Amino acid sequence: MKKEIIERISAIVGEEYISTRKDVLLTYASSASMAKEPVMPGAVVRPANATEISEILKIANEYKIDTTVRSGGTSLQGEVIPKPDGLVVELMRLKDIKLFKDLRSVRVGAGVTYGELDKFLSEHGLWVPITPESALACTIAGNTAVNGAGPGSSLFGCTGDLILGVEVVLPNSEIIQTGSETNPNAPGPFLRYAFGPDLTGLFIGSLGSLGVITSVSLKVFKRMEYFDYNTYGFDTPEQAERFLIEIRQWDVNAVFASIYEGPVLELFMEMLGDEYGIPPMEWPHRTVSMTIGRVRKDMLESDAKKAQELCKECGGWVLGVKELPRGEWNERLWTFVRASYVHGWHWRTLYHHQTPVNIHRSVEEITKVMDKYGFLGHTAGFFTDHASANMYPHLYFDPTDQEDEQKIVDAHDELAVTLYKTGAVPFKLAPFWKDKMEGTEKYMEFLKKIKDTIDPNGIMNRGVLGGI
Amino acid sequence: MNEVDLDDLREELLQCRRCGICREAVYDLKGFEGICPIWRNTSGFEPSFMRGKIQIAIALLDGVLERTSENAEALYQCTLCGNCTQICGAEFHPAHVIETVRGILEEIPNEARDRLAASISTNDNPYQEEASVKREWVKEMEFDIPTEGDTLYFTGCTASLRMQETAKNTARILHAVGEDFFVMENEPCCGSVLLRTGKQEVARTNAERAAKAIKESGAKKIIVSCAGCMKTLKKDFAELFDLDLPEIVHIVQYAAQLIEEQKIPLKNIETKKVTYHDPCHIGRELGIYDEPRKVIDGIPGLELVEMNPNRSAAICCGAGGGLRSYDPDLSKRIAADRVKVAEGTGAEIIITACPFCETNLNSGADLINSSVRTVDIVDLLAGSIKAQE
Structure with missing residues (x-):
């Protein structure tokens, strides 16, 4: 990167917070994603606030510098891999947290992690009830940009469903605020759907392509204190899937409901069984592991009873292994780490959503590519909000074996096509989906027009959002 | 030390899946209030914490990065405190691996390291x-x-x-x-x-x-x-x-043990609110957490208030891993950070069980003009024994 560019950015953030050192650049060439080759940027900058970011983007536009925004560096689908000689804008210095207790909302800077926010809110008896599985390392802003999900999503939806507004530095360097805070006289974030169209939504899941999210305002809730943990067995996928729908229909407060194929659960338990205190056992064809949460005990008891009735009505039986959901829920801030490491391999993923009654189709397609390419993998999923399930296939490979890794790349590519045909939708429009989503041409064209309009120089995370 | 197998070492380094939990995890359930003291006290680029250090170690070993002092800075800018190991889900010990990598890359110039080594060889002390x-x-x-x-x-x-x-x-x-x-x-x-x-x-x-x-x-x-x-x-x-x-x-x-067996009759010393700083070498490395607290509890007049974090999640004093020689200013900033945590507890003094921690924490206190001083646990214990003689 040209010296004059570095000097100008340096004048904005201070010499201490920009680097062109090769060792530093190397560490920003990749993220937690194992699905992309590292790419060396030309510089990394760590601004302190939206104003500095705005000034930086003016320069990036002037010189047409490819710019990649990054916070926790935890993304798994290559969303923050820079362009060669590009600029990485790292947001971890934006650490402000402001609680609006009466508005039941909080505003956080782009560098605040879920772990930090959870601790802060717990001191007020509150929480943000969705916890992505990288919660100790990922930021709320980053997770907004990928519209993540995790424990808590079974009741509260994806991260985007909690957002009341965002502050964004647009690619053209203008700073805008969305939601009720657009009104400078507003007491804080209390309404997302203010001022017409949902511009907040434009940035949720935008993968850093449409601007830099510098702060996020989101809903907070009274922290639940009462939980029921249980597991439910089913002989067929359809029974288990129906159970999930019935749970929702009857307003049973399942904060986290995961559905596991028998062999997948056996694999998990080989890894985590001892830790969770679960003795070896033969798991049913399908197991639903569910945590019900309530702020009031009487409501919890009613929900727990109803869940057991619904299980039986759907043809299942109560397994009663409480350690599994308890472990999943209580350790939810750390689950990602455990899931990432226990098998000892590297992995690719292809996040997607299915309808609950179609979960088995994802399992079938993944099994097919595993059989065809001959690799270890699995998928499981969890219920998310109204009528969807977040599926997270893992495709394992040995990072020291290039042939093995290529096999996974090919299988991953094929899987995007076959999953899409089952009716699944990508909620993180990672570049892997490019050209694999038949029938979305008009939609993608429209999305591209938006991108071109607000980022005329195409500097922001080019090619990442579904290839745009 | 056995010959290091480079393939094994590389395999260990690849255990890191770059999740980044080793940066600043705040995990109340397990007592973590941040992880890496280097990240907190530098400009905070990725090489400051373990995820970046591992990437750099691999690149230096593979020849992707030239073996220069600048490129290896991240490896030496680490106290090897092992707090990242406590939170890491992988089956390896990042701090131990970095220590091994330092040995493999001994050819890379490091004036502080060589000065210490020469002094030990010549004088039997650093x-x-x-x-x-x-x-x-x-x-x-x-x-x-x-x-x-x-x-x-x-x-x-x-x-x-x-x-x-x-x-x-x-x-x-x-x-x-x-x-x-x-x-x-x-x-x-x-x-x-x-x-x-x-x-x-x-x-x-x-x-x-x-x-x-x-x-x-x-x-x-x-x-x-x-x-x-x-x-x-x-x-x-x-x-x-x-x-x-x-x-x-x-x-x-x-x-x-002697206190437990009531073989040291101890008398009151001046009443003080104290906190205890866990040295990494006897804490995370050897699991000695209860004994110093038993000693403090056994000295009449001392009221122990814990810092958060403490025990296996305690933040390092900044002196370890050769950092105090390699980058004294950073080392002292880290110490000052820890002293601030102690100040927050209302403690009048910090007790520790390592002269190196004591030295550095007092340097940190000087840096921020803190009145909270650090003393070795033996100073108070000896004072209590003396009082009853």
């Missing part, structure tokens, strides 16, 4: 002091300390040359309880700093020499007051060099 000075503190004691016996008080370079009160007070405790102990005429350096900074071969030679000297002293039991010596003698000598030493205990373990 402080460039004459070896003969090491036992000078004994002359100031109010009782005789022999040079032979069954129980060796292994003083350590820092206590004998820089923090003599620690040495003296440890000796006073041992004397007060009737322990028949001795201090070697020519005490060798344990070589902790050699190992931490990647001078493994020199460390091996040093360790063999030290083990031989200890064996020849006739010691049947070793008591140490330095956390670094404790970890090196107890763990590294055995695991890395296959060297057997007699039983080794830290003075806090020794004292805790």
Whole structure:
């Protein structure tokens, strides 16, 4: 990167917070994603606030510098891999947290992690009830940009469903605020759907392509204190899937409901069984592991009873292994780490959503590519909000074996096509989906027009959002 | 140390899946209030915390990065405190691996490391002091300390040359309880700093020499007051060099047991609110958390208030891993950070069980003009014993 560019950015953030050192650049060439080759940027900058970011983007536009925004560096689908000689804008210095207790909302800077926010809110008896599985390392802003999900999503939806507004530095360097805070006289974030169209939504899941999210305002809730943990067995996928729908229909407060194929659960338990205190056992064809949460005990008891009735009505039986959901829920801030490491391999993923009654189709397609390419993998999923399930296939490979890794790349590519045909939708429009989503041409064209309009120089995370 | 298999080492490094939890995880459930003291006290680019360090280590080993001082800075800018290991879900010990990588990359120039190594080779201490000075503190004691016996008080370079009160007070405790102990005429350096900074071969030679000297002293039991010596003698000598030493205990373990058995009658000292800083070498490395707290609880007049984080999630004082020599300013900033946490508890003093931690925490306090001073646990314990005599 040209010296004059570095000097100008340096004048904005201070010499201490920009680097062109090769060792530093190397560490920003990749993220937690194992699905992309590292790419060396030309510089990394760590601004302190939206104003500095705005000034930086003016320069990036002037010189047409490819710019990649990054916070926790935890993304798994290559969303923050820079362009060669590009600029990485790292947001971890934006650490402000402001609680609006009466508005039941909080505003956080782009560098605040879920772990930090959870601790802060717990001191007020509150929480943000969705916890992505990288919660100790990922930021709320980053997770907004990928519209993540995790424990808590079974009741509260994806991260985007909690957002009341965002502050964004647009690619053209203008700073805008969305939601009720657009009104400078507003007491804080209390309404997302203010001022017409949902511009907040434009940035949720935008993968850093449409601007830099510098702060996020989101809903907070009274922290639940009462939980029921249980597991439910089913002989067929359809029974288990129906159970999930019935749970929702009857307003049973399942904060986290995961559905596991028998062999997948056996694999998990080989890894985590001892830790969770679960003795070896033969798991049913399908197991639903569910945590019900309530702020009031009487409501919890009613929900727990109803869940057991619904299980039986759907043809299942109560397994009663409480350690599994308890472990999943209580350790939810750390689950990602455990899931990432226990098998000892590297992995690719292809996040997607299915309808609950179609979960088995994802399992079938993944099994097919595993059989065809001959690799270890699995998928499981969890219920998310109204009528969807977040599926997270893992495709394992040995990072020291290039042939093995290529096999996974090919299988991953094929899987995007076959999953899409089952009716699944990508909620993180990672570049892997490019050209694999038949029938979305008009939609993608429209999305591209938006991108071109607000980022005329195409500097922001080019090619990442579904290839745009 | 066994020959390092580079393929095995690389495989260990690849255990890191770059999740980034080693940066600043706040995980109330398990007591983590941030992880990496380097990340907190530098400009915070990725190489400052373990995820970045691992990537750089791989690149240096693979030749992707040229082996220069600048490119290797991240490897040395680490206290090896091991807090990242506590939170890491992978089945490897990042801090130990970085220590090994430092050894493999010994060719990379590092003035501080080489200065320390030269001093240990020449003077048997890293402080460039004459070896003969090491036992000078004994002359100031109010009782005789022999040079032979069954129980060796292994003083350590820092206590004998820089923090003599620690040495003296440890000796006073041992004397007060009737322990028949001795201090070697020519005490060798344990070589902790050699190992931490990647001078493994020199460390091996040093360790063999030290083990031989200890064996020849006739010691049947070793008591140490330095956390670094404790970890090196107890763990590294055995695991890395296959060297057997007699039983080794830290003075806090020794004292805790005596207090439990009510063999040290202690009297009130001036009432104080205190906090305890867990040294990494006896804490995370050896799991010694309860004993120092038992000692503090046993000293009438002291009220212990815990810092958050503490025990296995405690943040390092900043002195370890050779950092105090490699980057003294950073080392002191980290110490100042820890002192601020102590200030937040309302404690008047910080107690620790390592002269190196004590030194650095006091440097940190000076940096921020804090009135909270750090003392060694033996200073208070000896004071309490003295009060009842």
